[in-house]
Amino acid sequence: MNVIKAPIEILMRALLARLTHYCEIGDAERDALLALPMRERTYEPGEDVIEKGDNPAEALIVKSGWAARYISLKDGRSQILNFLLPGDFFDLQVFVTDAADHSIAAITKVTALAIPGHAMLDVFSQDNNLGLALWWATLQEEAILREQIVRNGRRDASERVAHLLLELHRRAMIIGEGDNTEFRLPVSQVLIADALGLSFVHINRVLRRFINEGLIEKDKDLIVLKDRDALIAKCDFSADYLHLDAEPPRYRLRPLAIRPSG
Amino acid sequence: MNVIKAPIEILMRALLARLTHYCEIGDAERDALLALPMRERTYEPGEDVIEKGDNPAEALIVKSGWAARYISLKDGRSQILNFLLPGDFFDLQVFVTDAADHSIAAITKVTALAIPGHAMLDVFSQDNNLGLALWWATLQEEAILREQIVRNGRRDASERVAHLLLELHRRAMIIGEGDNTEFRLPVSQVLIADALGLSFVHINRVLRRFINEGLIEKDKDLIVLKDRDALIAKCDFSADYLHLDAEPPRYRLRPLAIRPSG
DNA sequence: CGGACGCTTGAGCTAATTCAAACTTAGTGG
DNA sequence: CCACTAAGTTTGAATTAGCTCAAGCGTCCG
Numbered sequence: 001m002n003v004i005k006a007p008i009e010i011l012m013r014a015l016l017a018r019l020t021h022y023c024e025i026g027d028a029e030r031d032a033l034l035a036l037p038m039r040e041r042t043y044e045p046g047e048d049v050i051e052k053g054d055n056p057a058e059a060l061i062v063k064s065g066w067a068a069r070y071i072s073l074k075d076g077r078s079q080i081l082n083f084l085l086p087g088d089f090f091d092l093q094v095f096v097t098d099a100a101d102h103s104i105a106a107i108t109k110v111t112a113l114a115i116p117g118h119a120m121l122d123v124f125s126q127d128n129n130l131g132l133a134l135w136w137a138t139l140q141e142e143a144i145l146r147e148q149i150v151r152n153g154r155r156d157a158s159e160r161v162a163h164l165l166l167e168l169h170r171r172a173m174i175i176g177e178g179d180n181t182e183f184r185l186p187v188s189q190v191l192i193a194d195a196l197g198l199s200f201v202h203i204n205r206v207l208r209r210f211i212n213e214g215l216i217e218k219d220k221d222l223i224v225l226k227d228r229d230a231l232i233a234k235c236d237f238s239a240d241y242l243h244l245d246a247e248p249p250r251y252r253l254r255p256l257a258i259r260p261s262g
Numbered sequence: 263m264n265v266i267k268a269p270i271e272i273l274m275r276a277l278l279a280r281l282t283h284y285c286e287i288g289d290a291e292r293d294a295l296l297a298l299p300m301r302e303r304t305y306e307p308g309e310d311v312i313e314k315g316d317n318p319a320e321a322l323i324v325k326s327g328w329a330a331r332y333i334s335l336k337d338g339r340s341q342i343l344n345f346l347l348p349g350d351f352f353d354l355q356v357f358v359t360d361a362a363d364h365s366i367a368a369i370t371k372v373t374a375l376a377i378p379g380h381a382m383l384d385v386f387s388q389d390n391n392l393g394l395a396l397w398w399a400t401l402q403e404e405a406i407l408r409e410q411i412v413r414n415g416r417r418d419a420s421e422r423v424a425h426l427l428l429e430l431h432r433r434a435m436i437i438g439e440g441d442n443t444e445f446r447l448p449v450s451q452v453l454i455a456d457a458l459g460l461s462f463v464h465i466n467r468v469l470r471r472f473i474n475e476g477l478i479e480k481d482k483d484l485i486v487l488k489d490r491d492a493l494i495a496k497c498d499f500s501a502d503y504l505h506l507d508a509e510p511p512r513y514r515l516r517p518l519a520i521r522p523s524g
Numbered sequence: 525c526g527g528a529c530g531c532t533t534g535a536g537c538t539a540a541t542t543c544a545a546a547c548t549t550a551g552t553g554g
Numbered sequence: 555c556c557a558c559t560a561a562g563t564t565t566g567a568a569t570t571a572g573c574t575c576a577a578g579c580g581t582c583c584g
């Protein structure tokens with residue numbers, strides 16, 4: 001079918017960069033990853049990529065655009081768990097869990113690379129380094145979820161907004177979108193409210209106050225952090241939980257080669 | 263040097279039961295697990311098992327007692343991320359992350375089995391089935407964190423209390439503590455408040471109202487769910503996210519035996 | 525041009541908070 | 555065995571952060 005070639009390299013670089021961050025990736029691992037069958041998928045703004053209950057057969061990696069993991073309650077209330085930016089994995093857990101326990105929606109137009117689950121799992125389970133790297137990526141995602149719990153549980157509205165802006169700014173910078181003081185936030189105030197467990201009216205008031213106080217500037221989806229230090233002080237932000245620093249992995253596995261039988 | 267023998271079997275049964283839940287565990291896997299060096303550790307109520315910033319060299323598995331993962335803010339506010347019950351893993355992520363980004367405290371007296379990180383990682387990385395099982399356990403934990411985000415973000419106080427009671431009741435039952443209508447909840451109202459992002463005064467009022475309405479009864483740490491259906495209806499509880507049903511894993515890996523070299 | 529969507533602001537309301545005090549229980553030591 | 559303390563629970567009163575409702579905007583797009 002239309003298995004693509006050219007864009008793979010581009011995205012693969014991001015994937016490799018991310019995995020290399022966690023573990024040693026040698027030529028063998030690289031080749032195995034590059035040999036994975038992939039196809040590109042696109043989603044329109046608002047479209048559900050994964051719906052709760054789905055049983056997708058593919059893992060997805062965001063190539064461009066923003067998406068959101070979310071859970072809806074029966075009465076229409078909904079909570080965003082996490083935003084997904086380019087380079088983030090979409091549902092690795094589909095391999096081991098039978099049905100998705102949450103949904104994922106495209107916020108902007110999203111392009112993603114889809115890798116068949118069995119192929120991906122084969123590669124990762126046959127190579128311990130890749131398996132470990134994948135496990136690490138999962139744990140890192142968990143750390144972001146933990147921080148979301150604290151943010152929404154024990155911080156007031158302006159602390160929450162400041163903290164989220166700083167997180168997203170940092171994550172945008174890492175993937176080369178935005179610079180030291182500004183980034184594009186293609187997320188409506190309704191969605192920010194759903195992420196922070198507040199009403200969109202209140203999000204608006206907080207943002208307006210930040211603007212009036214000279215902390216930020218806003219033009220369309222461009223956010224300028226005019227006084228980043230003040231924002232950081234306001235919510236005691238620390239980027240530690242994003243685990244972005246290139247630290248050597250704690251344990252290195254010996255390379256796979258010959259394994260004793262039995 | 264006081265490597266223990268007798269209690270291992272007891273706890274190992276819980277560990278095996280949990281892992282078997284996710285993947286096929288054969289004799290080889292079982293033997294590898296049983297051969298792990300372990301020692302028992304105990305912690306007093308209120309004692310920190312892991313402090314943020316620690317760099318522990320051991321993985322821990324709760325044998326008895328309750329503990330809590332939590333994060334504290336500078337000004338003293340603190341948020342409980344998740345409760346840990348017997349059979350739960352303590353910090354698997356220590357293997358791949360350098361410093362713990364959150365703390366764990368014993369709520370009751372806790373006994374745990376400690377397994378050196380390198381030994382555990384060796385076993386799990388040498389056996390793909392165990393590795394997959396461990397990964398699955400991690401993903402399951404993530405699902406509980408996600409539900410915690412929704413609970414605290416988009417539910418009101420009584421929904422939160424009802425939902426948490428139902429979750430903990432279910433988790434207690436799974437490990438053989440408590441029955442269909444009652445369980446022991448050795449957790450003060452202050453801690454419930456820290457888990458649900460509310461004030462302890464308000465937790466008290468909600469619980470009192472539940473008692474007055476005949477939904478629950480309380481005697482010391484014994485909670486009786488007198489009208490479980492009403493509680494479930496109140497918060498639209500579904501235990502799906504706990505992923506407790508013994509479903510077959512989505513993908514089975516071929517057993518490890520001889521592996522081609524190079 | 526009209527309609528959909530998102531942003532903004534005001535007014536009134538309420539769920540949950542803070543502060544304060546009393547009370548209950550378990551544990552400790554004389 | 556009782557006094558004393560510490561920790562947890564309970565309740566009331568006053569306060570407030572954030573909500574809902576409602577209306578008016580601007581902007582984009584077919």
